[in-house]
Amino acid sequence: MDIEDINTMIDIGEKIRKLRKDKGINISDLAKIANLSTGLISQIERNLVVPSVTSLWKIAKGLEVSIGYFFDEEDKKDINPIIKKTDRKKIVTKNLNAVYELLTPDLNRKIEFLYITIEPGDATTTDLIAHEGEECGLIMKGKLLVRTEKKDYVLEEGDSIYLNSTIAHRYINIGDEPCESIWAMTPPSF
Secondary structure: OEHHHHHHHOOHHHHHHHHHHHOOOOHHHHHHHHOOOHHHHHHHHOOOOOOOHHHHHHHHHHOOOOOHHHHOOOOOOOOOOOOOHHHOOEEEOOOOOEEEEEOOOOOOOOOEEEEEEEOOOOEOOOOOEOOOOEEEEEEEEOEEEEEEOOOEEEEEOOOEEEEEOOOOEEEEEOOOOOEEEEEEEEOOOO
């Protein structure tokens, strides 16, 4: 499932529009806050364009919510705490081959726990992204370049890393096989 597929099941555009209006923010103000064009936000709200993960992060930050807010459709009662491998919810970023699998029941938790698979030569985002909090990851398979605004780190199978998430960063698979890694982030950034 990719963001486009999720977008057809969950009306992300309507959720953005409703939250923006509830906060008394017009499209041009949100565009300035999120550093996006008013046209793009208008198209996203009307579901004419599927937002990239980067754009959705910027909009979420501008509206002071996590990205998970836009995907949350479940009743919080009776959530099973066990997530079977076959039942993981997946988010595939548009135009990239990074697959995010939730290792928690949903995105609205105090900690975000993800299994990320990135195809060779691909990355989690096209730009460096900074957000509140901290994160740590463990490489299960493959080779990963963690690029930050300050320094690059190369991780191989079994290596782990801790990051201050306020330092802009992104993950790039520099190996010849899919890179699989497990990440925990707090507070959640998705």
